Amino acid sequence: MENITEKLKKLKDIQPDAGYSQHSKLVILATPISPEKTRASALTEALKGLKEIRPDMDYSRVSKTAILAAPFIPRRQPIFNWQLAFTVAGMLLVLISGNLIHNLKPTAPNLNAQALETEFANLNIDIQLAKIDYSQKTDETVSLALKEITTKQTSHLNPIILESEQTRLNDQPPDNKDIDNLLDQILL
C-alpha cells in the first residue's frame, strides 16, 4: 500500500504535454451552458464531457513506465521501541522500589487483630460450647417435667423448684438494713 502511494506521488511530477492541456481546457470552456439549466447541472454536464477525454499515447506510456520503474522500498521495522522501553522500565522501577520498601518496613498481615477476631467469631465456638452445656439442661428439664406430670406428689428436691426459690431469694431486697435500723432505734 505504501509502495503504491509512493508511486502515485511520483506521478505528480509528470505534467501533461501542452497540446493535451490546451485541448482539455478548450473542451471545458466550449461546453454550452443553457440558461434554463442550473449551475450545478451545467457543471455536471461539463464533467461528463471530461469523460470523453483520453490522454494521448505518449503521456500514457510515460506514466506507466514511471509507475513500473519506481523501486520497491520495504517497510523498515523499528529497531528500538521507545514506548515499550519506557513502560518496562517504569514497571521495573515500581517493582524494585516496592520490594525495597517492603524489605525496609516488615509487616505481619496475618496477625491483624481485627481479622483474627472476626475469623474467631465466624467459627461459632462460643455458641457451640454453650449448646454443649445447655443440651444436658434441656434433657434434665424435660425429664423433671415428665416426672411431675406422672407423679401425684411433688419432689421437694426438684431442681426447678430449688432454682426458682434461689432466684426469688436473690431478687428480694435485703431486710438486714431495716432490722439494723429498728435495732438502732431500740438501743438509742
Add this chain to the structure above:
Amino acid sequence: MKKIIKYFVLISAASLIAVNSASAEQSANLQQSFDKIKESVQDVKEGTKNLITTKESENLSPEEKEKQELEQRVDIFAKILNLSIKEAEDTVSQLKSLKNLEEKAVSSKKQFIKNFEEFLKFYNEQQNIMEKPEEIDLAKIKEIAQSFKDWRETNYNQELAAATAFLLINRQETILEMASNRFVKISSDIGKLKKNNLKGVEGLEKMLNLATETLKDAKNLYSEAKDGFWLIKDKLSIASSTTASSTLTSTSTPVAATSTEEIIAPKTSVPVENTSSTNSTSTPSISIEDQFLSIKGLIGDSLNKIKETYQIFIEMSNFVKKLLI
C-alpha cells in the same frame, strides 16, 4: 489493564464480603435456633413450677386442685412437645447444612435425618392427641407422659447424643482446618520478621510455640473423638444386624439405630462398654448415650483448645503491633 485490576479488586472484595456475610448468617442462624430452644426450655420450666405450686396449694378444694393440675399437666406436655419439635428441627437443619463429608459420614447423615424426621412425625401424632383435651383425663395424661418418658430414654436421648456428637465432629473438622491455615500464615509472617532481624521476634516465636501445642492438643482431642464415635457406630451396626430381638418398649414409636446397650470396648479413651469381659467385678456398664456424651465432651475440650489458640494469636497480634511501631 486498569480495567482488569479494577474488576479483580471488585471481585475480590465482593467474594470477601460474600464469605463474611455467609459466616455471619450462619452464626445468626445458630444463635437464633439456640435462643428458640432456650425459650422453650424456659416455658417447660415455668409450666412445671406452676404445677408444683398447685400440687402444694392448700387453698384449693380437691376438685379445683384436680382440675387445675390436669390442665397444667396437659399444658406442660404440650410445651415439652413444642421443645422436642424445635430440638428435632434444629438437628435436621444442622445435619442438612453439613457439606464435604466422607462417604460413611454421608450415609450416617442420611440415616440421622431420616430418624429425626420420623421423630418429628411422632411428635405431630402426639400433638394431634393433645388437640382434644376434653378426651384427656388425669390417668390418660399420666399414661401419655410416662410412655413419652420411656420412649425418650430408650430411643431419643441416645439418638440425639449420637447426632450431636456427629455434628460436632464434622464442624470441628472445618474449625481445625481454618485454625491450621491461620497458623501456617502466621508462621510465615514470623519467618519473614525473623529474616528481617526484627527486634523482639523471639517473644513471638515463644507464643507461636504455645499456639503449636494448643493446636496439637485440639487435633488430638478431635481425632480421639472421631475414632471413638466411628467405633461406637460400627459396633452398633454390627450389634443391630446380629441381634434380632429388640428391647424397645413401643412398636408404634420411631426406632433408633440400635437395639442393644452393650458393645465391645475400643482402643481409645472414650468409655465404651466391653461385653467380652467375664469379670464380674468389672466397672458398671456405660450406656451408649453416655458413650456419645463423652465424645461430645472431647469435642468441647477440643473447641476450648482452639479458643486458647486464637487467644494466643490475638496476643501475638498485639505484641507484633508494638514491635512494628
